[in-house]
Amino acid sequence: xxxxxxxxxxxxxxxxxxxxxxxxxxxxxxxxxxxxxxxxxxxxxxxxxxxxxxxxxxxxxxxxxxxxxxxxxxxxxxxxxxxxxxxxxxxxxxxxxxxxxxxxxxxxxxxxxxxxxxxxxxxxxxxxxxxxxxxxxxxxxxxxxxxxxxxxxxxxxxxxxxxxxxxxxxxxxxxxxxxxxxxxxxxxxxxxxxxxxxxxxxxxxxxxxxxxxxxxxxxxxxxxx
Amino acid sequence: xxxxxxxxxxxxxxxxxxxxxxxxxxxxxxxxxxxxxxxxxxxxxxxxxxxxxxxxxxxxxxxxxxxxxxxxxxxxxxxxxxxxxxxxxxxxxxxxxxxxxxxxxxxxxxxxxxxxxxxxxxxxxxxxxxxxxxxxxxxxxxxxxxxxxxxxxxxxxxxxxxxxxxxxxxxxxxxxxxxxxxxxxxxxxxxxxxxxxxxxxxxxxxxxxxxxxxxxxxxxxxxxxxxxxxxxxxxxxxxxxxxxxxxxxxxxxxxxxxxxxxxxxxxxxxxxxxxxxxxxxxxxxxxxxxxxxxxxxxxxxxxxxxxxxxxxxxxxxxxxxxxxxxxxxxxxxxxxxxxxxxxxxxxxxxxxxxxxxxxxxxxxxxxxxxxxxxxxxxxxxxxxxxxxxxxxxxxxxxxxx
Ligand SMILES: Nc1ncnc2c1ncn2[C@@H]1O[C@H](COP(=O)(O)OP(=O)(O)OP(=O)(O)O)[C@@H](O)[C@H]1O
Ligand SMILES: [Mg+2]
Numbered sequence: 001x002x003x004x005x006x007x008x009x010x011x012x013x014x015x016x017x018x019x020x021x022x023x024x025x026x027x028x029x030x031x032x033x034x035x036x037x038x039x040x041x042x043x044x045x046x047x048x049x050x051x052x053x054x055x056x057x058x059x060x061x062x063x064x065x066x067x068x069x070x071x072x073x074x075x076x077x078x079x080x081x082x083x084x085x086x087x088x089x090x091x092x093x094x095x096x097x098x099x100x101x102x103x104x105x106x107x108x109x110x111x112x113x114x115x116x117x118x119x120x121x122x123x124x125x126x127x128x129x130x131x132x133x134x135x136x137x138x139x140x141x142x143x144x145x146x147x148x149x150x151x152x153x154x155x156x157x158x159x160x161x162x163x164x165x166x167x168x169x170x171x172x173x174x175x176x177x178x179x180x181x182x183x184x185x186x187x188x189x190x191x192x193x194x195x196x197x198x199x200x201x202x203x204x205x206x207x208x209x210x211x212x213x214x215x216x217x218x219x220x221x222x223x224x225x
Numbered sequence: 226x227x228x229x230x231x232x233x234x235x236x237x238x239x240x241x242x243x244x245x246x247x248x249x250x251x252x253x254x255x256x257x258x259x260x261x262x263x264x265x266x267x268x269x270x271x272x273x274x275x276x277x278x279x280x281x282x283x284x285x286x287x288x289x290x291x292x293x294x295x296x297x298x299x300x301x302x303x304x305x306x307x308x309x310x311x312x313x314x315x316x317x318x319x320x321x322x323x324x325x326x327x328x329x330x331x332x333x334x335x336x337x338x339x340x341x342x343x344x345x346x347x348x349x350x351x352x353x354x355x356x357x358x359x360x361x362x363x364x365x366x367x368x369x370x371x372x373x374x375x376x377x378x379x380x381x382x383x384x385x386x387x388x389x390x391x392x393x394x395x396x397x398x399x400x401x402x403x404x405x406x407x408x409x410x411x412x413x414x415x416x417x418x419x420x421x422x423x424x425x426x427x428x429x430x431x432x433x434x435x436x437x438x439x440x441x442x443x444x445x446x447x448x449x450x451x452x453x454x455x456x457x458x459x460x461x462x463x464x465x466x467x468x469x470x471x472x473x474x475x476x477x478x479x480x481x482x483x484x485x486x487x488x489x490x491x492x493x494x495x496x497x498x499x500x501x502x503x504x505x506x507x508x509x510x511x512x513x514x515x516x517x518x519x520x521x522x523x524x525x526x527x528x529x530x531x532x533x534x535x536x537x538x539x540x541x542x543x544x545x546x547x548x549x550x551x552x553x554x555x556x557x558x559x560x561x562x563x564x565x566x567x568x569x570x571x572x573x574x575x576x577x578x579x580x581x582x583x584x585x586x587x588x589x590x591x592x593x594x595x596x597x598x599x600x601x602x603x604x605x606x607x608x609x610x611x612x613x614x615x616x617x618x619x620x621x622x623x624x625x626x
Contacts, residue, residue: 048625052621055535057534057535057620057621058621077540078539081534081537081538081539081540082537082539084535084536084537085536085537086537090535090536092532092624094528094624096532097532098529098532098533099239099529100235100236100239101235109533109536110536110537112228113228113533113536113537113538113542114537115228116226116227116228117227117228117231118228118231158536162537
């Protein structure tokens with residue numbers, strides 16, 4: 001397998017002076033293409049911080065980050081915006097979907113914002129993805145009317161819209177019941193197997209983590225296992 | 226950016242009540258803008274038509290050819306030359322100038338006149354009058370004499386005279402009577418009273434008389450030429466420029482009505498300034514309203530903006546979404562305000578039928594296009610601050626909250 005991304009000696013300090021908290025303390029990590037990894041660790045250990053840095057939404061205080069052969073530290077906001085759009089998908093725990101838009105409109109967003117309009121091709125792919133997520137009946141539903149589990153499946157479909165190499169999910173099943181959580185994880189596992197998309201999923205749930213082939217444990221600001 | 230437009234439209238339609246309120250607020254500002262434009266414009270029109278409407282817009286008067294005073298270099302008056310009876314200044318070439326002046330763009334009517342003073346006598350009663358000799362057929366060229374007739378006919382055939390209501394009452398005149406008019410040059414004529422007019426202006430109704438140009442020639446012993454050429458324009462605001470043209474064209478001393486009307490112009494100017502002031506305030510209100518509403522919306526939608534940024538929407542896209550919202554609000558409010566303004570102005574009498582006691586609103590001076598344009602520009606400017614705030618939203622904190 002080839003390295004999808006590699007970070008080394010990541011340091012992240014929030015705040016300055018007295019209030020400064022060092023969350024990442026020289027963390028290094030390598031993800032291979034096609035991996036399905038769970039990110040574990042106690043609350044406050046820096047899982048979300050790491051995912052945010054890997055998602056290029058935030059820069060580390062120091063350290064290096066290379067993804068797909070490109071230096072993510074040196075790149076400017078414009079370059080990172082384009083990079084995220086093409087290569088990284090996100091699933092968050094809260095505030096995932098645009099509430100005033102339908103399920104399909106949410107799913108096609110990454111393609112539409114790239115093209116400047118919603119193309120018929122993008123809509124067709126969006127419908128396919130939603131159907132795959134078991135949401136064929138909910139394609140034109142306003143997202144406000146969807147259940148929690150349905151919303152997260154729409155979010156997964158949207159994360160896959162531009163066929164990214166990497167999908168980062170921060171506690172995607174955090175506020176779902178076990179059945180819904182497992183359904184979402186099954187779909188993620190299926191995509192990972194069929195398309196080779198790399199997933200990195202932070203969770204507190206051992207059963208969720210067990211679905212993943214690799215477990216990365218963070219503690220004291222470094223990878224401990 | 227079709228897609229940004231779609232998002233902006235959705236944001237506006239998602240909160241229909243809030244958007245409707247905002248658009249209505251903008252419309253009220255536009256309404257005030259249009260109402261003020263129509264009122265200030267109509268008022269100016271009204272005042273001008275009342276004060277200048279019956280006047281000549283450009284007047285050419287014969288120049289007195291001799292200096293009345295001869296003044297030494299030290300400032301002492303050496304000679305005072307009294308104007309002789311036969312030295313009345315004339316525009317002797319009037320006949321050649323008239324077609325030239327009539328061809329100047331913007332000139333609506335030209336009236337060559339012979340003016341002078343005289344005594345009007347009927348029986349034992351005599352009144353001092355001013356006499357204006359005008360060409361038959363051009364009686365109403367400057368003063369709308371035909372419109373002011375209350376008795377008889379305006380037509381000035383030879384041997385006919387038309388006088389004002391007050392003068393007719395003073396001398397107890399009635400149509401068809403024969404009157405004696407003796408000019409200041411001592412020539413007398415027997416004239417038949419053809420008509421009586423009433424302008425509402427005491428100075429005119431009490432002392433002005435009109436005769437035909439040929440009658441005036443006899444009265445003032447002026448076999449050719451005229452003493453005065455009065456010119457009416459289509460647009461009285463063009464008087465200054467047109468006077469300059471006529472001066473250049475003919476070499477005559479064409480004087481626009483604005484000369485000597487400085488006070489009136491100042492008053493109209495002050496009135497226009499008040500209008501600008503109020504209109505500016507209406508626009509500022511619109512800008513503040515739109516800016517605060519959009520700023521609030523930016524704040525409320527922070528998580529969504531964060532998601533869009535994470536999904537690969539650039540800062541420019543976010544700016545565009547919010548500026549487009551501002552522009553749409555401005556456009557909708559502008560059109561709504563313009564339509565409301567127009568409808569509200571419809572019941573007012575038209576500019577030709579202004580009546581004293583009512584607001585002289587001029588529906589044609591509502592500046593509808595300007596109001597809409599300025600509102601859209603104002604709303605776009607108002608949305609720049611919120612849009613920039615939106616573009617600066619940090620996706621991490623926005624999604625994390
Ligand atoms: N913007 C911030 N400013 C200051 N401190 C922060 C900020 N974000 C996170 N932290 C702190 O950094 C530490 C790591 O936070 P992070 O959210 O990465 O942990 P986590 O492993 O995701 O925790 P959880 O499992 O509860 O989600 C915490 O102590 C947190 O309080
Ligand atoms: Mg977390």
